[in-house]
Amino acid sequence: MVGERPSIETVWEWLSAVPDPEIPVISLTDLGIIRDVAWQGDTLEVTVTPTYSGCPATTIINLDIETALREHGIENLSLKRQLSPAWTTDWLTEEGKAKLEEYGIAPPQPAGGPKHCPLCKSENVERISQFGSTPCKAQWRCTDCLEPFDYFKCI
Amino acid sequence: MSDPLFEFCCRMGDNTLVLGHRVSEWCGVAPVLEEDIALANTALDLIGQTQLWLGLAGEVEGKGRDADKLAFHRDVWDFRNVLLAEQPNGDFGQTMMRQFLFDSWHLMYLKALMSSSHEQVAAIAEKSVKEVTYHLERSTDTVIGLGDGTTESHERMQKALDRLYSFVGEMFIDDEVDAAMVEAGIAPDPSSLRAEYDAQLDAVLAEATLTKPEDDFAHKGGKTGVRHTEHLGHMLTQMQWLQRAYPDATW
Numbered sequence: 001m002v003g004e005r006p007s008i009e010t011v012w013e014w015l016s017a018v019p020d021p022e023i024p025v026i027s028l029t030d031l032g033i034i035r036d037v038a039w040q041g042d043t044l045e046v047t048v049t050p051t052y053s054g055c056p057a058t059t060i061i062n063l064d065i066e067t068a069l070r071e072h073g074i075e076n077l078s079l080k081r082q083l084s085p086a087w088t089t090d091w092l093t094e095e096g097k098a099k100l101e102e103y104g105i106a107p108p109q110p111a112g113g114p115k116h117c118p119l120c121k122s123e124n125v126e127r128i129s130q131f132g133s134t135p136c137k138a139q140w141r142c143t144d145c146l147e148p149f150d151y152f153k154c155i
Numbered sequence: 156m157s158d159p160l161f162e163f164c165c166r167m168g169d170n171t172l173v174l175g176h177r178v179s180e181w182c183g184v185a186p187v188l189e190e191d192i193a194l195a196n197t198a199l200d201l202i203g204q205t206q207l208w209l210g211l212a213g214e215v216e217g218k219g220r221d222a223d224k225l226a227f228h229r230d231v232w233d234f235r236n237v238l239l240a241e242q243p244n245g246d247f248g249q250t251m252m253r254q255f256l257f258d259s260w261h262l263m264y265l266k267a268l269m270s271s272s273h274e275q276v277a278a279i280a281e282k283s284v285k286e287v288t289y290h291l292e293r294s295t296d297t298v299i300g301l302g303d304g305t306t307e308s309h310e311r312m313q314k315a316l317d318r319l320y321s322f323v324g325e326m327f328i329d330d331e332v333d334a335a336m337v338e339a340g341i342a343p344d345p346s347s348l349r350a351e352y353d354a355q356l357d358a359v360l361a362e363a364t365l366t367k368p369e370d371d372f373a374h375k376g377g378k379t380g381v382r383h384t385e386h387l388g389h390m391l392t393q394m395q396w397l398q399r400a401y402p403d404a405t406w
Contacts, residue, residue: 053282054203083207084278086285129189130293131196135286139189155285 006072011037011044018068021060022134025103028061032091035082043076044069049087052135089154100152106140108154117142118149127151159335160273161215162235163342165225166332166378167279168208169236172226173387174257175201176394177244186247193293197254200286207279227398231388238377239322241387245315248301248308252315255294259355260326262287263348272340295359302363313365324373327352 006014015037016029028034036047046065050058062079069077089108092100097107106114116123122144129139130153137150179198185191209222220228239257244250265287268280301308327349336342360367376382397404 050203050282052200052203052286053207054199054201056199083275083282086278086282088285129193130289131189131193133192135196135199139192153289155289 005039005042006074008037008039011046011069011074014068014072015046015065018064020057021064022057023100023103023105025099026092026096028065030093030096030099032089032093032096033061033087034065036080040078043078044074045078045080047080047082049082051087055135057134087155089152092152104149105137106149106151108152110154112154114140114149114151117145117147119147120145158215159332160339160341161212162332163336164208164212164215164276165233165235166237168205168212168222168225169234170240170257170261171201171208172205173234173236173390174240174253175199175205176390177240177242178250178254180244181250190247194250197290197293200283200290204279204283204286207282211275211279223398227395228402231383231391232380234383234387234391235378235380236387237322237325238374238384239319239326241377241384241390242319242322243386245318246311248311249315249318251294251297251301252312253319254290255298255359256319256323256356257326258287258291258294259352259359260323260348262291263351264343264345267343267348268341271342276341298359298365299363302360302365309364312363316360316365317368320368321370321372321374323356324371325375325377328373328375328378330379 012029012034015034016027018028020026020028020031031051033049033051034046035049036045038045038047046069048062048065065079066077092108100107101118104118106116106118109115113127114125117125120142122142124143125140126143127138128141128148131137132139132150136153138153139148140151141148175198178194178201181191181194182198183191185194205226206222209225213220213222213225237257239253242253244253262284265280265284269277269284271277271280298312302312303309304312327345329344329346333342333344337344357367374384377384
């Protein structure tokens with residue numbers, strides 16, 4: 001089919017509907033790992049940066065991007081990996097942070113720990129472990145409601 | 156000697172591969188659940204970094220070997236990791252002491268590599284620094300907590316330090332590969348980091364109430380591949396068996 005190339009904005013919109021495979025409440029664009037979308041001639045080039053170098057979700061993310069764009073009719077697609085500048089939680093969108101909190105994951109804070117318990121909002125929290133169920137999270141606990149919760153590490 | 160840059164990338168990648176595999180041996184059997192998860196996450200970071208370093212090594216070599224090929228189809232004498240990384244896990248204390256001794260060096264070296272003249276080396280270092288900062292924070296806290304802990308934990312940590320300290324020196328030995336890296340502006344001389352390392356080590360050991368062994372003897376032969384300890388070969392039989400038994404198997 002000889003159709004018109006979708007605009008860059010449209011592609012970004014499509015990508016904002018692709019959920020993160022491990023934390024599906026936020027999208028890949030919320031996560032801030034899509035660094036660039038550009039047309040190189042007839043080929044759509046999407047630049048992705050990994051969150052953590054060993055994160056097993058990386059290959060799934062690439063597959064999800066490819067599947068989504070193919071479904072929208074993109075035939076020539078190239079996925080580029082970019083390491084530098086390294087991904088930082090500063091790239092999480094405000095909307096993404098709000099969605100995390102609502103889901104029960106405390107969003108990253110520059111201070112290095114959660115602002116409050118995402119469940120009861122108490123500020124009395126303590127760290128259980130620096131690492132959690134995925135590379136991007138740590139385990140914390142609220143000392144008021146006693147619920148353990150995930151904290152999205154600030155890097 | 157093969158291309159010094161290839162050697163350098165193998166050294167970086169083999170350190171993270173071998174230590175990453177060692178740490179992963181704890182998966183499912185660590186003393187408590189949180190530590191199990193922390194160790195598995197650390198291993199995951201290290202294996203991720205391995206893919207970057209050995210991937211670059213394969214590109215530099217230009218013979219069509221990728222990270223998997225290098226990881227699973229080389230023999231023990233082709234590995235370029237420091238001897239410290241291949242030492243067995245021992246008890247949890249020994250594993251964490253090994254981690255601390257390695258992390259301290261790793262973070263300093265990676266920070267220096269961030270200003271490497273080689274764009275990809277600098278990019279991998281930039282990515283790794285964020286992860287290794289977490290590793291060092293945790294291994295330091297654990298060494299202090301267990302060193303300055305109960306009589307039992309203190310004794311075990313002292314024993315671990317006594318056993319592993321003779322493997323520290325190798326990380327700071329300069330050789331012709333390092334000289335070539337310095338000349339190309341790719342990496343610093345390892346020996347230039349020793350003073351800073353010692354200062355950090357002394358401070359942590361003091362807080363952990365542990366005593367650094369007086370003998371400065373250093374085992375060597377890992378980063379050159381001349382003589383690994385017997386432990387690496389045994390580890391590779393576990394790590395490589397599937398690719399050796401069923402070459403290039405995929406799923």
